[in-house]
Amino acid sequence: MQTPLSYLDLFSLCVQTVPVDVSMQTSLSHLDLSHNMIPSMDPDVRQTLDNLAAKHTVTLRLRGNPLTCTCQTLDMVRWLATTVVRLDGDNHNLAYDDDYDDNGRDYPCVLEDGGMGSTLSVMAQWEAHWRRCVGLAFLTVSAVALLVQVLGLLLTYLLWSKWTYVRHAWRVLRHLRLPRRHDFQNDAVFVYADDDLELAMKLKQAVGNARPGLRLSLLIDEIMPGSSLPEGIARSVERSWKVVLLVTQTFLQDDWSGFSVLQAQGSISDTLPDRVLVLMMGPLQPWAARVPSHLSMRTLLRMIPESCVYHVPGTVTSRHSIWVTLGDRIASDPI
Known part of the structure; x- marks a missing residue:
């Protein structure tokens, strides 16, 4: 019978994701992912670590990874700021939450524009980043909806004003049966x-x-x-x-x-x-x-x-x- 791992060392393996199914390691208390090529933590891995941390102390080492703070990784940034998992980031409070015990949650990360920032600085401006990311998606949806409405109005006008031509074109497109000799007297x-x-x-x-x-x-x-x-x-x-x-x-x-x-x-x-x-x-x-x-x-x-x-x-x-x-x-x- 295989003994569950309590310490998993994946230090400096140049991996981009966690290569082990940590959900099977019910006794895991220390996960070392430092100095790899991980840009973001997978949601399943984060959920597993939170579940383990609810039972016993879990430590996660992430130093030395090229983390990203983009619209696609905002959920990871929020997780780093709120999880009960013990982290090895920088331990200086940026006034995100004075009442919260900052246990080393701040990591350097690459911003959307390619510049450098940190996870806690992004978290301190969470609403601005969230509006920018979500607003872009909603702007695209709104623009598409407006275009559909304009096309709908234009199509309605064409159907109303050119009904004879539209009906004829519809018949041609449907490849209706052409008249035959026996259709005539x-x-x-x-x-x-x-x-x-x-x-x-x-x-x-x-x-x-x-x-x-x-x-x-x-x-x-x-x-x-x-x-x-x-x-x-x-x-x-x-x-x-x-x-x-x-x-x-x-x-x-x-x-x-x-x-x-x-x-x-x-x-x-x-x-x-x-x-x-x-x-x-x-x-x-x-x-x-x-x-x-x-x-x-x-x-x-x-x-x-x-x-x-x-x-x-x-x-x-x-x-x-x-x-x-x-x-x-x-x-x-x-x-």
């Missing part, structure tokens, strides 16, 4: 001038033959009896996955072409950037020179990708490869 609607109705019917038949199963519609199919033409155009665009504009010389001269183009522009969004397909029908000369002068058409051509513009020369034949390409484009869903 029609796969495509053909928008044309009144005089191009026969051409539009041929084109619809050609695309339908090249890509069977597509739900294709003409403006005449969407205009309800008794309803106005603008309502019919707007309804057909809203219900359709793709909007196919038949741009001819007649279309550019039509009274309703500008309105049709504006409705097509309004259907374009960041989730459906290629919703509008433009078919340049027939020989481009000489009427193609009128396209840049058509204000709404010029704006539309700047909004849509170049791949959404198709040139269809000559007459409409069902065997032309462009109808397969157009049918595939209408049937495709975004990735």
